Amino acid sequence: MTIVQIPTGPGADANPPAGDVVPCCPPLAQRPLEAEEAERAAAMFKALGDPVRLRLFSAVASHPGGEACVCDISDVGVSQPTVSHHLRKLREAGLLTCERRGTWVYYRVAPSVLAAMGTLFDPAPTAR
Amino acid sequence: MTIVQIPTGPGADANPPAGDVVPCCPPLAQRPLEAEEAERAAAMFKALGDPVRLRLFSAVASHPGGEACVCDISDVGVSQPTVSHHLRKLREAGLLTCERRGTWVYYRVAPSVLAAMGTLFDPAPTAR
DNA sequence: TGCCTGTATCGACGTATGTCAATGCCTTCT
DNA sequence: AGAAGGCATTGACATACGTCGATACAGGCA
Structure with a gap:
């Protein structure tokens, strides 16, 4: 089970950060x-700031097994190229990763993204 | 200590939701x-999806006492009208509220916004 | 090999967005 | 009352963004 780069031509970064577990901020x-x-942080919020992208992200995040085929989550009311475009944005923002297995491409939430984003909203350190 | 609507003309909704503690999603x-x-949720992420707005929000959220005067947080590298414009967007998204006290206007994070946004990133219900 | 299906890219279009200078309103101080 | 400072609004501009149809690419199947 290897991570396969979707051929996107030179300079197009898919699954970019892919790095450690640092919460970014x-x-x-x-x-x-x-x-x-x-x-850095605004780039991620921006990626979630579109209703269609947010539904796609939620569909992947909530999918049984932690991953979803594109065909499983494409019912969001826009055309197939638009879905693909939004998934690319989510990838470039470091929120999703993708892997091709045969005919289908499976997306999953990038490691520790949920936790990292969640901690951004931790309350202020005990206002004393 | 009363909430004062900034005069924004008819149809401009400042401090809009202001309602209960429902996490939106x-x-x-x-x-x-x-x-x-x-x-609904994407509207909030979108509001945080701009670096300047995110800095303004963070400045208010982290300010001692839970509130900040505009003059306290205006050092973000853009003009004063631009700051005002971004603060309005954050208000309209339901993320900030404002209150005028004499010459100054104080902003604070809307009630339970941090908690509500945080729960959006709660992990999947124990993938079994 | 050739066809079909699933997904990504390209190019074009209308609209939304971030920014500023100019200006207006409100409050306080003289 | 008049002046001054803090903040919001207006109008204009360049750029970014979401969307689609057409098309290209990759893998499975006949």
């Missing part, structure tokens, strides 16, 4: 985000 | 979001 309420941190 | 990984749920 401290919780939003801990201290004011710096410019670079905000850039 | 179930966790993303619990089940696929429906169209309407995705619309």
Whole structure:
């Protein structure tokens, strides 16, 4: 079971960060985000900021087995190219990874993304 | 200490939802979001999907006392009208509320927004 | 080999978005 | 009352974004 890069031509980064478990940023309420941190985190929020993309992400995240074939989640009311476009955006944002197995391509939530995003909303450190 | 509507002309909704503590949607990984749920949640993610807005939100959320004057958080590298524009977007998304006290306007994170957003990233219900 | 199905890319289109300078409103101070 | 400072609104602009139809590519099957 190997990760297969979807051929996207030179310069198109699929499954990009793929890296460690760093939460990208401290919780939003801990201290004011710096410019670079905000850039990184905003890119992820932006990816979830479209209703169609959010439904696709939710469909993958909630799918039994932790992964979903594109054909399993394409009922979101837009054309097939649009679905593909949105899945690409979610990949480029580091939120999803994909793997081709035979005819089908399976998407899953990138490791620790849920946890990392969740901690961003941790409450302020006990206002004393 | 009363909530004062910033005069924004007719039809401009400041501090809109202001309502209860409903988390807007179930966790993303619990089940696929429906169209309407995705619309609501995506609006909030979209509001946080801009680096400047995210810094403003973080600045307010992390400010001692839970609130911040506009003049306290305006150092984000854009003009004053742009800051005001972004704060309005955050208000309209239901993420911030504002209150005028004398010369200054204070912003704070809308009640239970951090908790509600956080639960969206709760893990899938024990994949068995 | 050739056809069919599933998915990605390309190119084009209308609309939404982020930004600023100019301006207006509200509050306080003189 | 008049002046000054804080913040919101307006209008304009360039750019980014979501969407689609057409098309290309990859893998399985006859």
